[in-house]
Amino acid sequence: PEVVDQIAAGEVVERPAHLVKELVENSIDAGATRVHIEFFDGGRIVKVIDNGKGMAPEDLPKSLERFATSKISKTDDLWSLKTFGFRGEALASISAVSKLTITSRREGDEQAHQLICEYGKKRDIDKVGGSQGTTILMENLFDNTPARLKFLKSDAAENGAIKTTLKAMALSHYNVEIRIQENGKLVSFWPACKTRKDRVEQILEIKPLFEGEASRENVKAYAVFADPHNVAKTAKNIWLFAQNRWIQDRSLQAAVNEAYRSLLMHGEYPIAVVWVETDPDCVDVNIHPTKSQVKFQNASLAFRAVAASLRGTLEQAPW
Ligand code: ADP
Ligand code: MG
Known part of the structure; x- marks a missing residue:
């Protein structure tokens, strides 16, 4: 991957908790009413499953391009630009320092499509089974940048940071069902609330x-x-x-x-x-x-x- 992507990755994904936040934000932006998060090994493996609107197959590779956001189209959106910052950088950054498997299916699509990208190298898109929404599996985080691996704290500390971040996200999105599994064990299940x-x-x-x-x-x-x-x-x-x-x-x-x-x-x-x-x-x-x-x-x-x-x-x- 481009050096610039790896540098950007250091900004966006300093810690697993940050990338979990970016992934869950994308799910919520996609209108998901259910987001399931699984993480292993202190967040070096993370899977986020949503029932949002999904992506078209031709948009899968685009989602990994830097600054390729689908979310800012007009100048009125300047506020969201200002607030959320780093538009269109999260997936590009994460894909530069991990192996990403993106599986997505829109409403009305006959099946899901899957794109695997390893340290910035994209493979061909495959047709696979899958329900509506998007699943993003991130593995081997920082295996290509050993110096970064060393900056990670203990698994317990990184897991703790992930759970705190998810708590905050659940608090700010009361109408979204959030389900969290840590090392294969269900640790939180928060059905959608009314208030x-x-x-x-x-x-x-x-x-x-x-x-x-x-x-x-x-x-x-x-x-x-x-x-x-x-x-x-x-x-x-x-x-x-x-x-x-x-x-x-x-x-x-x-x-x-x-x-x-x-x-x-x-x-x-x-x-x-x-x-x-x-x-x-x-x-x-x-x-x-x-x-x-x-x-x-x-x-x-x-x-x-x-x-x-x-x-x-x-x-x-x-x-
Ligand atoms: P941003 O969220 O700032 O647009 P990202 O790098 O986080 O940038 O995501 C890039 C693009 O990939 C998004 O604009 C969106 O079109 C698409 N995308 C990412 N995650 C999802 C998801 N869970 N569901 C649907 N589309 C997604
Ligand atoms: Mg995003």
Whole structure:
């Protein structure tokens, strides 16, 4: 493969969790209502099966070309360009550092078609059996770039990162069924939900949950959270989403803590999931695929909206 593809691959697929995210995002973009993820060996083998719209046989090789996205056609789509970044790079990058088997069938197709691509070298397309949707099997990750292999952490750590990423994706797509198998064992099965709150309950396995909403100018926050007696020992149970993309943000995390202040003891952390939404041109979600940072035009509005979305309910309830 081209050196440039391998370099790009280092950006997009630093860790297996990142490529899992890209693959599942593609499934969701394809309108899948069911996504099944299987991974082995710390994510060096990953299989993602979806029931989305599938790809035409002639589009299979195209999906592996760099910058060959089917998702940006007009200038209105600039926002998605800005938000999701790295358009059309994920599959190209992954295929440069692994063996990919893509099997896809559209509605109305008589059968599925399969393309195998090994370290950037494409084989011929075959007709195979298969139901509607797309299955992507990735194997031998980084076997052609041993230096990268060394950067992977233990299988347990990589598996953990994959599961955390999938949890975040499931939280942000409550109406998609997600099923996860780790080393051949079913570890999560989350049928589609009707509301975000149901999804939080299903995934975090916590009851009761409360919800609240608040706006500050054009920034809106919606929170689902546990009562102050139901606490965690780390801040890992504060999940933040901006424009429905999972983000890490110290300021908004502090806003959540602030809302619980005086309700929690030292060393206790809240359990909360918060979605922040604003006008597309008032927020910059980092375009880098492996970082999930966000920049609000007005960070203080976002802080206040988040704190208020929790506080409204927290202050009323008789804990
Ligand atoms: P992007 O998602 O930014 O367009 P990718 O490299 O992730 O770029 O995917 C390239 C293209 O392959 C997509 O634009 C889409 O047309 C096609 N594709 C990838 N995965 C799927 C899938 N699961 N179902 C249908 N089409 C897919
Ligand atoms: Mg993609």
